[in-house]
Amino acid sequence: METKLRAVLPDNELLRLHEQMLLSREFEESCAEQYTKGHITGFLHLYSGQEAVAVGATAGLHLDDYILSAYREHAQAIVRGAEPRRVMAELFGKATGVCKGKGGSMHLFDPSLNFMGGYAIVGGQFPVAVGLAFSAKYRGEDRIAACFFGDGAVNQGTFHESLNWARLWELPVLFICENNFYGIGTEVHRSSALSSIHRRTCGYDIPSEKVDGMDVIAVYKAVKYAAEKVRETGRPHFIEAVTYRFRGHSMADPAKYRSAAEHEMWKARDPIPAFAKRLLEEGIATQAQLDAILAKAQATVADAVRFAEESPWPDASAVWEDIYV
Amino acid sequence: MSEMTYRDALNLAMKEEMRRDPSVVVWGEDVALYEGSFKVTRGLLAEFGEQRVLDTPISENTIVGVAVGAAMGGLRPVAELMTVNFALLAMDQIINHMAKIRFMFGGQTFLPMVVRMPGGGGSQLGAQHSQSLESYFMHCPGLRIAYPTTPADAKGLLKSAIRDNNPVIFLEHELLYNSKGEVPEDPEYLVPFGKASVMREGTDVTIVAYARMSLLALQAADVLEKEGVSCEVIDLRTLNPLDTETFLASARRTGRAVVVEECWRTAGLGGDIAHRIHEACFDTLLAPVGRVAGLDVPMPYSREIEKLCIPRVETITQAVKGVMQWQPT
Numbered sequence: 334m335e336t337k338l339r340a341v342l343p344d345n346e347l348l349r350l351h352e353q354m355l356l357s358r359e360f361e362e363s364c365a366e367q368y369t370k371g372h373i374t375g376f377l378h379l380y381s382g383q384e385a386v387a388v389g390a391t392a393g394l395h396l397d398d399y400i401l402s403a404y405r406e407h408a409q410a411i412v413r414g415a416e417p418r419r420v421m422a423e424l425f426g427k428a429t430g431v432c433k434g435k436g437g438s439m440h441l442f443d444p445s446l447n448f449m450g451g452y453a454i455v456g457g458q459f460p461v462a463v464g465l466a467f468s469a470k471y472r473g474e475d476r477i478a479a480c481f482f483g484d485g486a487v488n489q490g491t492f493h494e495s496l497n498w499a500r501l502w503e504l505p506v507l508f509i510c511e512n513n514f515y516g517i518g519t520e521v522h523r524s525s526a527l528s529s530i531h532r533r534t535c536g537y538d539i540p541s542e543k544v545d546g547m548d549v550i551a552v553y554k555a556v557k558y559a560a561e562k563v564r565e566t567g568r569p570h571f572i573e574a575v576t577y578r579f580r581g582h583s584m585a586d587p588a589k590y591r592s593a594a595e596h597e598m599w600k601a602r603d604p605i606p607a608f609a610k611r612l613l614e615e616g617i618a619t620q621a622q623l624d625a626i627l628a629k630a631q632a633t634v635a636d637a638v639r640f641a642e643e644s645p646w647p648d649a650s651a652v653w654e655d656i657y658v
Numbered sequence: 659m660s661e662m663t664y665r666d667a668l669n670l671a672m673k674e675e676m677r678r679d680p681s682v683v684v685w686g687e688d689v690a691l692y693e694g695s696f697k698v699t700r701g702l703l704a705e706f707g708e709q710r711v712l713d714t715p716i717s718e719n720t721i722v723g724v725a726v727g728a729a730m731g732g733l734r735p736v737a738e739l740m741t742v743n744f745a746l747l748a749m750d751q752i753i754n755h756m757a758k759i760r761f762m763f764g765g766q767t768f769l770p771m772v773v774r775m776p777g778g779g780g781s782q783l784g785a786q787h788s789q790s791l792e793s794y795f796m797h798c799p800g801l802r803i804a805y806p807t808t809p810a811d812a813k814g815l816l817k818s819a820i821r822d823n824n825p826v827i828f829l830e831h832e833l834l835y836n837s838k839g840e841v842p843e844d845p846e847y848l849v850p851f852g853k854a855s856v857m858r859e860g861t862d863v864t865i866v867a868y869a870r871m872s873l874l875a876l877q878a879a880d881v882l883e884k885e886g887v888s889c890e891v892i893d894l895r896t897l898n899p900l901d902t903e904t905f906l907a908s909a910r911r912t913g914r915a916v917v918v919e920e921c922w923r924t925a926g927l928g929g930d931i932a933h934r935i936h937e938a939c940f941d942t943l944l945a946p947v948g949r950v951a952g953l954d955v956p957m958p959y960s961r962e963i964e965k966l967c968i969p970r971v972e973t974i975t976q977a978v979k980g981v982m983q984w985q986p987t
Contacts, residue, residue, distance in 0.1 A: 461755065656761050
């Protein structure tokens with residue numbers, strides 16, 4: 334028996350989860366369009382399909398908790414509060430971007446939101462998250478470091494080093510694995526001896542659980558519980574959110590390594606219509622309200638694209654700036 | 659001033675900075691209870707406790723990466739890698755993270771952190787424990803690099819490194835740890851980055867060196883003086899920033915230069931420095947810039963052949979003589 338939504342969160346917050354998932358989806362699909370037009374270049378890894386993870390998890394954290402992510406991190410940044418305009422401008426490489434156009438799609442960063450970066454080396458963010466958690470503990474601050482990563486990252490040395498370290502030093506880190514089954518084109522059972530990823534943490538005495546990453550409420554509840562545990566014990570915790578990316582690894586990947594049937598099966602579990610259906614069924618929103626939310630998300634994204642198009646390129650002098658203090 | 663070893667000068671620098679600033683923390687393999695493989699962290703655990711002086715697992719990449727995160731979180735970590743050879747395991751965090759984070763995030767953060775690492779050859783430790791990797795770090799923008807020669811500079815440069823808001827690679831030479839010298843007692847004694855030291859003035863040839871190579875260059879200069887050659891010896895102190903002004907001015911004055919580096923010759927930092935001198939001083943140079951470097955071989959264990967691979971006083975004197983006697987063919 335599914336929990337009633339109202340037993341979990343008040344109506345306005347439930348609607349907000351829906352709004353954030355829609356905004357993420359609209360943003361990513363617009364990025365794909367801008368990429369085909371040549372406005373966005375370089376590597377572009379889209380998040381469509383995985384929205385319930387970023388949205389549910391972020392809702393389960395405090396605003397002063399640190400968030401770190403990998404190279405598929407637009408949604409984590411936007412959901413945390415980064416302005417879609419400035420994120421889109423960053424992807425365009427414009428001076429008005431969140432990192433002045435120096436980071437791009439894979440390196441979004443906004444310390445004012447405690448969004449501590451997208452990192453493009455698989456597994457590179459693990460130790461950085463542990464270090465941020467150390468600094469928080471050292472100063473006696475009530476904040477944790479939430480570290481997002483994909484299933485591919487769990488075979489990096491830093492994964493094992495950092496889990497061991499976080500438990501050994503008793504640091505407040507919440508590891509959130511987004512298992513979308515594919516490290517680029519290699520399916521998880523072809524890269525991991527133990528493909529049930531959450532079970533790997535027993536080697537480090539870190540509690541873990543698996544959650545349905547297509548269900549925003551399930552993710553929210555799991556992360557909220559785990560984050561409270563981390564806060565309470567000062568020790569790390571681990572969540573494996575099982576999800577799926579609707580697009581290839583990046584825009585350069587036609588995803589021919591997976592079957593149409595598999596893709597369709599997951600498409601049928603799209604977290605956004607699934608959640609909308611529950612909102613309607615439980616009388617939390619009307620169709621008109623949901624339509625208005627969609628229209629607002631589309632307008633926000635259209636405005637972001639316009640802003641990015643109209644923004645200036647960085648000055649030539651910018652290449653010599655921000656290297657040294 | 660008091661006389662102390664290079665090791666104790668480094669130790670004093672850390673103690674003074676930890677007393678001054680509670681955000682300074684120290685970690686690395688065996689740095690706390692064991693007091694460091696080379697005993698550079700002796701007494702730190704006793705004075706500052708286990709919250710600030712921490713033993714880590716043998717996880718070099720994560721030792722550096724945790725320092726990156728802690729620095730972003732507002733601390734001033736001083737991480738020790740047991741030897742520079744193990745820095746190769748940490749190169750992802752050093753090159754991809756430590757050196758890049760400020761830039762790729764548009765200047766919205768900075769990393770006030772130091773990674774200390776002993777290095778160099780000459781102790782019969784074999785190919786995997788006798789490397790000089792300074793050129794590796796120097797090649798990458800975004801890192802500050804210090805490599806002190808004297809105990810006074812060891813103290814003054816490490817204190818500057820800890821106070822610097824840039825990420826610093828701090829190299830220490832294993833064969834210098836026991837060397838002694840006068841060290842200022844003033845806790846505000848700082849040696850600025852980017853200012854080379856003229857260790858000896860001379861008029862005929864400029865020898866540009868760093869760390870242990872500077873001491874060999876001074877010995878070579880003594881030998882050469884008896885033969886009537888006056889050498890100016892410049893100790894770089896920091897490899898980034900590089901004080902080009904001092905060595906270019908000297909080379910312009912003497913008309914001749916020899917660069918001495920402990921790292922491998924091929925693509926070594928000496929090639930870069932020599933090129934800078936050629937480019938800036940071409941019209942006043944009396945001979946092409948000479949180079950003395952480590953041999954392009956993995957370091958052998960046997961004492962008798964190991965010593966052939968690292969620059970010696972004789973190889974420096976020969977190089978200087980070669981430059982002095984150079985004639986266009």
